[in-house]
Amino acid sequence: MGPSEIEVVSQESKSSQQPEQNPNGVALNVIDVYSASAHGDFEKLRKFVEEDDASVSVPDGNGYYALQWAALNNFPDVAQYIIDHGGDVNAADNMRQTSLHWAAVRGSIAAADVLLRNGARVEATDVNGYRAIHVAAQYGQTAFLNHIVAKFHADFDAPDYEGRTPLHWAAYKGFADTIRLLLFRDASQARQDKEGCTPLHWAALKGNVEACTVLVHAGTKQELTVRDKAGFTPVQLASDKGHRQVALFLSGMQQAQNNHWRYKICRGKMGDTGYAPLLLTIILICVFLFINSVITAIDFPKITAVVGLWAWAALSLVVLSLVMFYRCSSKDPGYIKSLGELSKDADVEGRLLDVDLNNSSVWTGNWSQLCPTCKIIRPVRSKHCPSCKHCVEQFDHHCPWISNCVGKRNKRDFFIFLCLGTLTSLVAAAVSIQRILSAAQLLHIEGWFQFLVAQHPGIFAFLVLDIVIFVAATTLTVTQASQIARNITTNELANALRYGYLRGPDGRYRNPYNHGCRKNCTDFLIQGYTEDNEIAWPPLQQIAG
Secondary structure, three states, X not given: OOOOOOOOOOHHHHHHOOOOEOOXXXXXXXXXXXXXXXXXXXXXXXXXXXXXXXXXXXXXXXXXXXXXXXXXXXXXHHHHHHHHOOOOOOOOOOOOOOHXXXXXXXXXXXXXXXXXXXXXXXXXXXXXXXXHHHHHHHOOOHHXXXXXXXXXXXXXXXXXXXXXXXXXXXXXXXXXXXXXXXXHOOOOOOOOOOOOOOHHHHHHHHOOHHHHXXXXXXXXXXXXXOOOOOOOOHHHHHHHOOOHHHHHHHHHHHHHHHOHHHHHHHHOOHHHHOOHHHHHHHHHHHHHHHHHHHHOOOOOOOOOHHHHXXXXXXXXHHHHHHHHHHHHHHOXXXXXXXXXXXXXXXXXXXXXXXXXXXXXXXXXXXXXXXXOOOOEEOOOOOEEEOOOOEEEOOOOEEEOOOOEEEOOOOHHHHHHHHHHHHHHHHHHHHHHHHHHHHHHHHHOOOOHHHHHXXXXXXXXXXXXXXXXXXXXXXXXXXXXXXXXXXXXXXXXHHOOXXXXXXXXXXXXXXXXXXXXXXXXXXXXXXXXXXXXXXXXXXXXXXXXX
C-alpha cells in the first residue's frame, strides 16, 4: 500500500529541460521566451516579445508556458511582464497544472504573489486534484504553504481526488515542519482518505519518526486505534514495514491509550500531583528519624555543643529546603498562555490563526516555535509539556518530584533547592556518623554495624534514606551547575540534533546562548535566567526538523 507518486513535473525533469549554463552561470542558448523566462533574462525576453513579436501566451512543444518557467524559478518581474503582455495566469499544461502549481514546487513566494494578485486561482486543481497547497506539502515548502494560507486564504485542509489532504502528504513525506504548521492551523488529523488512512497511517508506513511523534503528541490519541480499509492500525503498518523504532513508539502510546483507566487507577491522585507529596513525606520522615534516633537517642553519649550546633544547622537547612521546595513546586515556571486563555481577548483566535508569521515580532523563522496544541507562537527555547499542558519558556524538564516543570521562572529556585538538599544530607550524615562512632567508642563496641542494625534501626533507616537523597541531589546539582555554566537546558542537550539553532554555519553543534561561564553564572544568579535575545553569534539557524 502506498500513495501514487506525485504527478507534478519533478524539479529534476523541469531542470533538465532548461537551457545550459556556462561555468560563470550565464545562460547559454537563450533562444526563445521559454528559456529566457526560465533563466530570468529580462532583456532577452523583452527583445523576443517586443522586437520579434514572440507570444508568451502559447505553450512550448511540451505544453509548458513561459509563465510557468518564471514561476518555478521565482522571477516575479519576469512573471509580471509576461502577464502584462498577454500571459494567462491560469493557463494549464497537459497535467492541468497552473503556474501556481509550479511556484509551489520550489516555494517561489514572490512569484506566487504576482500570480495571485493578478487573478490566479489559489484552489485550481490538476488531473489528480492537487492544489498548490498539496504540491507545497509534497515538497516540504512550509513557508510557501503558510504564505498562501495566511495571505490568500488557501484551504489548507482540502482533499485531493484520493481524499488526501496536505497533512496526509506532509506526513507521508516526513516534513515535520509542514506538519507543525498544518496542525497549528487546525488541520484535521482524523480525516481518512479513500483507503481509510489517516495522516498517522502514512507517517507510520514510511517510518517517519519525527512526523509520527508530532502527530501523536498533538493529537487526541484516538488516531492510534483507527484502522484503514485493510484493517491495519498505524502501529501494525510500521511493524509490517520493518520500521522498528516507529512501531515501538506507537505501540507504547497505544498501550497507554488502551490501558487508560488502569493507568489512572495506578497513578490515582499521584497522576495529578506528581511525586511531590511522596518527596515531602520522605523529608519529614528523615527529620523525625534524625531528631529521635540521632540527636535524642537514649543510650548515645550526651550531645556536645559542637555536634549540637551542627545538628541545629542541619535542621535549619531542612527548613530552608522545604521553603525552596514549596517555591519551585508552586511557582509559575514560565507558562505561556494558550489560545484558550488568550481567546478571552477580543478576536484573538482569528488573529493568531491568520497571522503572517513572517511579520510576527515573536517569529524567528523556526518552525518549532509553533505549538499545535496551544495554538501559539512561542519563544525559541520554549517547549510544550504534556504533563502540565502548557508551553514553558526556557523549558528545562518536567520534574515529577516537585510536580512542576523547571523553566525560566523557577530554575534558580530549583537549583537552590538541590544545593540545600545536598548540603543538608551531607551535614546530617556527618552528625549521624559522629554520634554512631561516639556511641561505639563509649560502649566499646567493635561490631558497631550489627549493633546499629539490631539496637538502633531508626538511625540505620535514616542513613539509608539520607545517602539516597545525597546521591540523587548531588548528581542533579552537578548536572544543573554544568548546564547553567554553559547556558543550556536539559531539553536542549537531549535534543541537540533536532534543534537547528544549536548548530553553527558549519553544521556542527554550537550554543548561541553561551556567553562564557562567568557571564552565564552571573546572569543566572542575579536574574534567575538569561535573556534569549542575547545571542553569542548571529544569526539563529532555522530548525532542520
